[in-house]
Amino acid sequence: MNLQEIGQKSKAAASYLGQLGVSRKNEALYAAAQAILDGEPEILTANQDDVIRAAASGMSPAMLDRLELTPARVQAMAEGLIQVAALEDPIGEVISMKQRPNGLMIGQKRVPLGVIGIIYEARPNVTADAFGLCFKAGNAVILKGGSDALESNKAIVGCIRRGLSRCKIEEDSLQLITDTSREAVRQLMRLNQYVDVLIPRGGAGLIRTVVENSTVPVIETGTGNCHIYVDETADFNMALDIIDNAKTQRIGVCNACESLVVHKKIARQFLPLLKKRLVEKQVEIRADREACELLPGFVLATEEDWGQEYLDYVVSLKLVDSLDEAIAHINQYNTGHSEAIITSDYHAAQKFLNEIDAAAVYVNASTRFTDGAEFGFGAEIGISTQKLHARGPMGLKALTATKYIIYGNGQVRA
Amino acid sequence: MNLQEIGQKSKAAASYLGQLGVSRKNEALYAAAQAILDGEPEILTANQDDVIRAAASGMSPAMLDRLELTPARVQAMAEGLIQVAALEDPIGEVISMKQRPNGLMIGQKRVPLGVIGIIYEARPNVTADAFGLCFKAGNAVILKGGSDALESNKAIVGCIRRGLSRCKIEEDSLQLITDTSREAVRQLMRLNQYVDVLIPRGGAGLIRTVVENSTVPVIETGTGNCHIYVDETADFNMALDIIDNAKTQRIGVCNACESLVVHKKIARQFLPLLKKRLVEKQVEIRADREACELLPGFVLATEEDWGQEYLDYVVSLKLVDSLDEAIAHINQYNTGHSEAIITSDYHAAQKFLNEIDAAAVYVNASTRFTDGAEFGFGAEIGISTQKLHARGPMGLKALTATKYIIYGNGQVRA
Secondary structure, eight states: OOHHHHHHHHHHHHHHHTTOOHHHHHHHHHHHHHHHHHTHHHHHHHHHHHHHHHHHTTOOHHHHHHHOOOHHHHHHHHHHHHHHHHSOOOTTOEEEEEEOTTSOEEEEEEEEOOEEEEEEOSOTHHHHHHHHHHHHTTOEEEEEOOGGGHHHHHHHHHHHHHHHHHTTOOGGGEEEOOOOSHHHHHHHTTOTTTOSEEEEESOHHHHHHHHHHOOSOBOOBOOOOEEEEEOTTOOHHHHHHHHHHHHHSSTTSTTSEEEEEEEHHHHHHHHHHHHHHHHHTTOEEEEOHHHHHHSTTOEEOOHHHHTOOOOSSEEEEEEESSHHHHHHHHHHHOOSSEEEEEOSOHHHHHHHHHHOOSSEEEEEEOGGGOSTTTTTSSOOSEEEOSSSSOOEEEOGGGGEEEEEEEEEEEEOOO | OOHHHHHHHHHHHHHHHTTOOHHHHHHHHHHHHHHHHHTHHHHHHHHHHHHHHHHHTTOOHHHHHHHOOOHHHHHHHHHHHHHHHHSOOOTTOEEEEEEOTTSOEEEEEEEEOOEEEEEEOSOTHHHHHHHHHHHHTTOEEEEEOOGGGHHHHHHHHHHHHHHHHHTTOOGGGEEEOOOOSHHHHHHHTTOTTTOSEEEEESOHHHHHHHHHHOOSOBOOBOOOOEEEEEOTTOOHHHHHHHHHHHHHSSTTSTTSEEEEEEEHHHHHHHHHHHHHHHHHTTOEEEEOHHHHHHSTTOEEOOHHHHTOOOOSSEEEEEEESSHHHHHHHHHHHOOSSEEEEEOSOHHHHHHHHHHOOSSEEEEEEOGGGOSTTTTTSSOOSEEEOSSSSOOEEEOGGGGEEEEEEEEEEEEOOO
């Protein structure tokens, strides 16, 4: 099927979904969950094909782990859809309505975005997760997964569409692009006529490719070079607990800490404690020259380290003379994700909150909280690191648009 | 100066502006207004150069009128800046703050977008208008005006920067790209590292070019193929007044009515009245075959007419059998701008409001109200016809982003 045809079908499905009530949508999510559970053997068999092919072609163990499905992971996909069914429907809410002097009542109503395209890599569970959230917000979905996961994705999408069909919901609410050529992705990124937004989910390379080549509006997600700045007034134990948590609780995620910034006034006392805590956890510290001279055992950082998202047991460390220098350093090298200050100084906290340019700015807490569930959104489609439309964790509301509705009684413009 | 350099300077100016208080911003707007008034002779002289050059190269009288500045137009630019100074500052507002079960206080704060690029055509007054709104919302601005207006734009930007400088505000808050090559625009559209959003202002061709070529996020504005549907229960006099107003009150604007849809049940009585009213105003009616057979004097419409934004004394006319057919027709051909129904039927009104996919959907009012001032925003930067970020008239709030601010006391993620 060509991309034009997929686009047309999605647009038709979107206008159908826009009028679908919440109980029908939830019914469909339950049916899709059941169809995934029923289809478990089929999904696992398809996934084994993908895994065998990927292993033969030399995929790394970490990537293979992302690709591989187990009965528990299939069940988690189904449960994810049921959890989304339980979330409040954002559609139809009138956010505000005001009467103008001429009597016009002007309101702003929440509506679906329309057609959402998701471009992702080797994790087949994204297939069900992304569908669930987009669908609940009344959107039609076009998925383009990694070619390594093609058989898995086909099986999962097949099950979901079967579930939709069972409860008489338009199957084309979910479509999968099975053409694995680069040309297919290129076309999707230029399908402005039919696709309202593209959300890339995956590594930095994928996201950059989509941002640099798409003329369809993109919501940029993901990359996180998250900093923790330890101010001169920081509570050392709090700082150590937060750094330990943000760096090591889960290594490969975008809200993990990758860079430390420490005030020079406390370096002599704090660095030995920091080193002890992180070395226990096998974390390599790449520090600037001054820190290396203060304490042995650090690796000397290069300029490249300041901008690095390691996603590994590595962290960079920079000493600064002042809060201003810390803020300037973070604003230069961060990726607009999550940044934290550890401080007991009221003014330092306020200044950091005001001046750091990022989706989420923390005082005395771990950057690992930047997450839809932790923010109380129930679930998330990703974490936006751009400023337009949505910034930070994106729940159901980020998958909606608004339209103005205007009640008149004959008004004309003078 | 190359585009990279302009981008860097704008980004630096943006981080400066993000911390600027409202009274300093207003001071700067007043100073810029005064500098424009002081610079009137210089601006008019530069503009005369542009006008003479454009006339010599055969520019149409309508376009020349848009290009030409008069003392009154220069004063209006200055007044526009003063009006923007009077608007409430959107920056710094905390839209919501909630406490999570773990004690984290998570709030969402309104911040500037950062760097806004505006690409526009021959109207030099856009130079001051666009600067004023973007600046008030704390953004740095990069302008790329039409080459026909280059001397005028240089003079206006020179005055504004002089005003900023007089009150010690960073001059690079406003930069003008004076390189008139296509390559300069192409580079601006790919300046993702420095530019947060591009807003094209001008005709359909310009907007399409920017949407199709920019990798910087774009807010699509402008094109309006606005419909008015006259339902079988419409009050005829109300319908005629609204159609007359929406079609003829101002011909060349995006919220003017371009397409009429009329229920067949009332066609025999309504069309003669409609024809009489519009013919009085010199409006040509391009109607479908059935309407042409009912009444002489219409021009037979072609398929192309349904999608046309005439911006002229022309309107298309389509007869339909039902409200459903009217909605389907409008959703097929509209440009996502403004659509209206004239009806006395409650259910028809609600159905139209729900099912029409556009930025502004009206019951019993003229589409001409889709405008920032009419909506109560004080001023507007344009009318967004896309769904992402902002939809409909864009006031100051549409020129802002948000960031999450999180107050903790040592929380780590379990």
